[in-house]
Amino acid sequence: MDGLGGLPHPETGKTELETASTPNLDKLAARGICGLTDPVGPGITPGSAPGHLALFGYDPVTFKIGRGVLEAIGVDFDVQPGDIAARGNFCTVDSAGLITDRRAGRISTEKCAELSQLLDGQVIAGVKVFVRPVKEHRFVVVFRGKGLAAEVTDSDPQQVGAAPKPVTALRSESDRTASIANKFVASARAALADHHPANMILLRGFSHRPHLPSMSEVYKLKPAAIASYPMYRGLAKLVGMEVLPTGSTIEDELSTLKQSYANHDFFFVHLKGTDTAGEDGDFARKVRVIEQIDAALPVLTALEPDVIVVTGDHSTPAILKGHSWHPVPILLYSKWCRTDTVTKFSESTCLAGGLGRFPATQVMSLAMANALKLAKFGA
Amino acid sequence: MDGLGGLPHPETGKTELETASTPNLDKLAARGICGLTDPVGPGITPGSAPGHLALFGYDPVTFKIGRGVLEAIGVDFDVQPGDIAARGNFCTVDSAGLITDRRAGRISTEKCAELSQLLDGQVIAGVKVFVRPVKEHRFVVVFRGKGLAAEVTDSDPQQVGAAPKPVTALRSESDRTASIANKFVASARAALADHHPANMILLRGFSHRPHLPSMSEVYKLKPAAIASYPMYRGLAKLVGMEVLPTGSTIEDELSTLKQSYANHDFFFVHLKGTDTAGEDGDFARKVRVIEQIDAALPVLTALEPDVIVVTGDHSTPAILKGHSWHPVPILLYSKWCRTDTVTKFSESTCLAGGLGRFPATQVMSLAMANALKLAKFGA
Numbered sequence: 001m002d003g004l005g006g007l008p009h010p011e012t013g014k015t016e017l018e019t020a021s022t023p024n025l026d027k028l029a030a031r032g033i034c035g036l037t038d039p040v041g042p043g044i045t046p047g048s049a050p051g052h053l054a055l056f057g058y059d060p061v062t063f064k065i066g067r068g069v070l071e072a073i074g075v076d077f078d079v080q081p082g083d084i085a086a087r088g089n090f091c092t093v094d095s096a097g098l099i100t101d102r103r104a105g106r107i108s109t110e111k112c113a114e115l116s117q118l119l120d121g122q123v124i125a126g127v128k129v130f131v132r133p134v135k136e137h138r139f140v141v142v143f144r145g146k147g148l149a150a151e152v153t154d155s156d157p158q159q160v161g162a163a164p165k166p167v168t169a170l171r172s173e174s175d176r177t178a179s180i181a182n183k184f185v186a187s188a189r190a191a192l193a194d195h196h197p198a199n200m201i202l203l204r205g206f207s208h209r210p211h212l213p214s215m216s217e218v219y220k221l222k223p224a225a226i227a228s229y230p231m232y233r234g235l236a237k238l239v240g241m242e243v244l245p246t247g248s249t250i251e252d253e254l255s256t257l258k259q260s261y262a263n264h265d266f267f268f269v270h271l272k273g274t275d276t277a278g279e280d281g282d283f284a285r286k287v288r289v290i291e292q293i294d295a296a297l298p299v300l301t302a303l304e305p306d307v308i309v310v311t312g313d314h315s316t317p318a319i320l321k322g323h324s325w326h327p328v329p330i331l332l333y334s335k336w337c338r339t340d341t342v343t344k345f346s347e348s349t350c351l352a353g354g355l356g357r358f359p360a361t362q363v364m365s366l367a368m369a370n371a372l373k374l375a376k377f378g379a
Numbered sequence: 380m381d382g383l384g385g386l387p388h389p390e391t392g393k394t395e396l397e398t399a400s401t402p403n404l405d406k407l408a409a410r411g412i413c414g415l416t417d418p419v420g421p422g423i424t425p426g427s428a429p430g431h432l433a434l435f436g437y438d439p440v441t442f443k444i445g446r447g448v449l450e451a452i453g454v455d456f457d458v459q460p461g462d463i464a465a466r467g468n469f470c471t472v473d474s475a476g477l478i479t480d481r482r483a484g485r486i487s488t489e490k491c492a493e494l495s496q497l498l499d500g501q502v503i504a505g506v507k508v509f510v511r512p513v514k515e516h517r518f519v520v521v522f523r524g525k526g527l528a529a530e531v532t533d534s535d536p537q538q539v540g541a542a543p544k545p546v547t548a549l550r551s552e553s554d555r556t557a558s559i560a561n562k563f564v565a566s567a568r569a570a571l572a573d574h575h576p577a578n579m580i581l582l583r584g585f586s587h588r589p590h591l592p593s594m595s596e597v598y599k600l601k602p603a604a605i606a607s608y609p610m611y612r613g614l615a616k617l618v619g620m621e622v623l624p625t626g627s628t629i630e631d632e633l634s635t636l637k638q639s640y641a642n643h644d645f646f647f648v649h650l651k652g653t654d655t656a657g658e659d660g661d662f663a664r665k666v667r668v669i670e671q672i673d674a675a676l677p678v679l680t681a682l683e684p685d686v687i688v689v690t691g692d693h694s695t696p697a698i699l700k701g702h703s704w705h706p707v708p709i710l711l712y713s714k715w716c717r718t719d720t721v722t723k724f725s726e727s728t729c730l731a732g733g734l735g736r737f738p739a740t741q742v743m744s745l746a747m748a749n750a751l752k753l754a755k756f757g758a
Binding site: 336338339340341352354356358362364365366367368369370374375376377378379 | 386445
């Protein structure tokens with residue numbers, strides 16, 4: 001459950017998870033062992049990539065993934081070594097060139113695809129430029145050619161009323177990338193002149209594809225991901241999971257799990273609704289999403305997995321309208337988990353759980369141990 | 380208590396320690412401070428050596444000890460720098476050379492001694508070969524000579540129905556070791572031909588003696604070990620403890636403690652029965668052993684040590700019939716321990732203990748602090 005952790009509602013003193021009626025999760029908590037994870041570290045608010053990498057057992061401080069690369073992989077673009085990817089927004093600028101809407105009125109995904117095609121396929125100073133639509137105003141651009149380096153600044157000033165900034169090199173090896181990116185922005189501006197509100201672009205998160213050892217190498221698993229949002233599918237691919245085609249509702253994803261259950265020995269099931277509701281500051285909706293997930297849980301538990309882990313990549317408290325640093329509730333069930341006294345799944349009850357509070361990077365070794373998949377260390 | 384931690388009995392929901400009646404441990408818990416330790420790390424199941432090294436304050440990931448060296452030191456064999464030690468099994472092979480019993484029907488320790496003597500004292504290509512009996516079918520072989528390196532494979536395939544494997548070098552420096560080990564195996568096979576069921580040998584865990592700073596150096600202590608099993612005596616020697624002669628029952632070991640109490644300022648008292656019962660899957664026996672230890676505890680507490688630590692090197696839940704990754708209950712008593720609310724010594728109660736859950740490598744610094752033996756850090 002993306003962004004699972006929360007904060008108390010000012011009127012009730014209860015978090016989203018504490019407010020929700022979750023009989024199935026509570027039943028699982030009673031049989032399992034609970035605790036709280038720190039995705040990156042105490043006080044550190046994780047982005048989506050670090051939060052997930054930690055859960056998969058990759059230290060997010062060691063393995064950094066640029067936003068551009070994540071977006072590119074999420075739309076099935078085959079990022080190659082040496083490519084530079086950046087996240088793009090279609091935006092609106094006024095006649096003075098100042099940004100009036102960083103998201104171009106959230107144009108439709110269809111419009112985004114049409115405009116992306118308009119910008120796709122240029123060759124600038126020998127560098128091929130690929131442009132792919134993501135969703136609404138979001139696209140990804142990939143620069144492919146010799147001598148490119150990713151250390152350049154964003155063009156996105158992250159505020160309205162300002163002009164898009166020129167892309168500048170942070171070290172001399174990136175001069176060529178900055179120059180080509182600026183030429184691309186200039187050409188995009190010309191091409192989009194008649195496409196108000198999407199009459200300009202903003203770029204950020206220029207990055208290379210990092211090398212991560214695959215989960216098959218690390219854990220000898222045959223892992224699969226069930227996720228409907230591009231970024232999480234991309235992230236799953238990056239750690240070597242097979243990304244399964246799936247519908248986007250909770251029921252769709254659990255149905256995909258059921259259908260594919262015999263083909264894999266590890267499933268990452270990503271449910272986005274909790275985070276979206278939290279980001280929107282919609283406490284009641286986050287509660288409802290948790291209740292929907294709880295209601296659908298029997299589809300998963302009926303498969304009788306050796307190990308079930310229920311947790312999130314970070315907290316997204318509705319009252320903060322964004323990701324936060326708060327530790328994330330975790331519930332682990334296996335026949336060998338050494339259950340604790342926790343009988344309700346929530347932030348406050350997990351505090352007394354048998355797993356204690358621990359780094360999220362240790363979740364996979366705990367899960368692997370509970371699946372009896374780890375050999376003894378030393379004689 | 381070796382392998383102290385457990386898992387709940389399916390019928391009662393209580394672990395071995397929770398099932399046992401332990402009035403003396405509970406009294407000590409009420410006066411002391413409790414917690415849970417991770418010997419190596421969450422999800423990691425420790426072997427005996429890493430579990431004990433961690434308790435003595437040596438990071439078991441940094442200090443690795445081969446099985447062969449551990450066995451050799453455990454039988455009082457003086458392993459010298461450059462020696463290569465391997466753990467041996469007498470085993471049974473059929474006429475086709477396939478293993479039918481990896482333990483040769485667990486021959487008597489007397490028979491093992493007789494056969495070990497038969498193989499002892501050869502010189503192969505200038506390398507002297509020492510063979511010493513350990514217990515039942517187990518022996519240790521030490522190769523002493525120039526140019527030996529320990530990076531070779533085991534000859535033990537760890538399964539019946541297979542043939543013993545040739546020892547092979549994992550790097551070129553180990554070629555000579557592999558060749559000599561194979562010659563030794565061949566000569567053993569010839570010498571044992573008429574000694575069915577012990578008509579062949581299996582070797583594993585080829586290793587050098589590692590260098591560990593002694594506990595006297597690290598802690599300025601004069602440490603002693605009271606342990607009846609060879610491996611734990613060997614391990615204690617490796618960290619510089621004086622190994623005291625002792626009988627093998629709980630009462631014998633505590634009597635040894637009492638007699639030697641004035642001569643040392645640190646005692647490691649190793650009680651093996653908890654682990655053996657766990658390994659045998661005998662829940663009721665593990666409960667009984669814990670109760671026996673509890674009953675004998677007043678002999679120890681009557682000595683009024685400044686600090687008492689009661690814990691295990693790892694968990695050995697009877698229902699898993701082996702070591703496991705679960706954290707281990709720990710009880711620390713001293714006049715300065717800042718007691719908590721725990722009044723019963725068990726896995727579930729220790730969860731709420733004042734020591735929390737922490738790496739076993741920190742036990743010694745806690746114990747030293749409680750003995751008021753550590754100076755202030757910094758000005």
